[in-house]
Amino acid sequence: MPTIVISLGGSILFPGIDRPNIIPYISVLTRISAKNRLFVVVGGGGTARDYISLARTFGADEAFSDEIGIMVTRLNATMLVGALGCAAYPQVILNHNDALCAAESGKIVVMGGITPGQTTDAVAAVLAERVHASLFINLTAVDGIYSADPRKDPTAKRYEKMTATELLKVVIDQHAVAGVNTVMDIVAVKMIERCGIPLLVMDGKDPSLLEKTLETGKYVGTLVSSDGENPFPLKN
Numbered sequence: 537m538p539t540i541v542i543s544l545g546g547s548i549l550f551p552g553i554d555r556p557n558i559i560p561y562i563s564v565l566t567r568i569s570a571k572n573r574l575f576v577v578v579g580g581g582g583t584a585r586d587y588i589s590l591a592r593t594f595g596a597d598e599a600f601s602d603e604i605g606i607m608v609t610r611l612n613a614t615m616l617v618g619a620l621g622c623a624a625y626p627q628v629i630l631n632h633n634d635a636l637c638a639a640e641s642g643k644i645v646v647m648g649g650i651t652p653g654q655t656t657d658a659v660a661a662v663l664a665e666r667v668h669a670s671l672f673i674n675l676t677a678v679d680g681i682y683s684a685d686p687r688k689d690p691t692a693k694r695y696e697k698m699t700a701t702e703l704l705k706v707v708i709d710q711h712a713v714a715g716v717n718t719v720m721d722i723v724a725v726k727m728i729e730r731c732g733i734p735l736l737v738m739d740g741k742d743p744s745l746l747e748k749t750l751e752t753g754k755y756v757g758t759l760v761s762s763d764g765e766n767p768f769p770l771k772n
Contacts, residue, residue, distance in 0.1 A: 537772060538573070538770035539574075539575075539667050539670050539772075540573070540574050540670065540770070541575045541577070541663050541667065541671075541672050542575070542577070542660070542672075542673045542674075542746075543579070543657045543672070543673070543724075544578050544616075544740060545581055546578060546579040546580045546582070546608070546609065546612045547579070548581070549561065549578065549581070549615075549616065550581055550582075550583060550612060551581075551741075557741065558615060558616060560743050561619070561743045562619050562620055562621075564743040564744065565620060565644060566623040567747065568747060569643070572670075572750075573667070574644045574645070575639070575644075575645045575646075575647070575660075575663055575669075576613075576616065576644060577613075577646075577647045577648070577656050578613040578616055578647070579609055579648075580605045580608040580612060580648075580656070584604070584605040584608035587604050588601045598653075599652050602652035602653055605649060606648065606650070608648075609648030609649040610628050610630075610648035610649065611648075612648065613647060613648035614628050616646050622643075623644055624643055624644040624646055625639075625643045628646055628647060629645055629646065631650055632662060632666045635647060635663060636666065636667065639667065647660075654721075654723055655720075655724065658721055658727065660672065660674070661724040661725075661727035661728055664727070664731065664733050665727060665733065670733075670767065670771055670772070671733070672728065673735075673737075674735060674737045674738075675738060675739070675740025676737060676739065677741065678739060679694065679738060680694045680738060680739075680757040681694070681695050681698065681706060681737050681760075682695070683706070696758060696759070697758070697759050697761065698758060698760055699761070700725060700735075700760055700762060701729060703725050703728070703735075704722070707720055707721065707725055729762070732762040734759065734761045734762075734767040735759070735761075736749070736755060736757055736758070736759050736760075736767075737760070738756060750770070752768075753766065753768030
């Protein structure tokens, strides 16, 4: 059975507490887990950034702000566990070793943040290496990796395929501060470069696109692969 690790942005699941996107993910993730060993790492999204911004107003340092962000990611992850019901392992996992143990249940394993100074993308990238994933998927608010921020630069080019080394050049100038909102952090990219597991970055707002991609092997996004090969169909 192939192993898939998904980094699921908090802003994808909760674009607003009054307009959650969590319900459409329940059936999709459940069906995916019937054919794959599935791990999902949930981010903090806008809620985490709001709390971190509040903390900074009274002089909180970056380490404290990181801890606040981690709490929010775990709250978001807990909501996903509750929504998935019996399809998920019944608690949010707090470290990679426990994730390996929880996977023995055959259920979806859900995590949030675990380490200050490390984004949930990095958590997911390390997890992908630990579980020898067939594919690492980053579900974001944009449909792939661009040469510049497409929300600010209409001339930005989307890459269909690239290597981890090329991706590293895109993210190298990002600032490592709590709550940073970027395509991926440097730690995550370096992990991808090290382990060689293919990464697919795609728009996560419509979970049916994720399911369709896994079924057909056709994607709209960016595939990051060390050897340039398409990983579909997924292998054990």
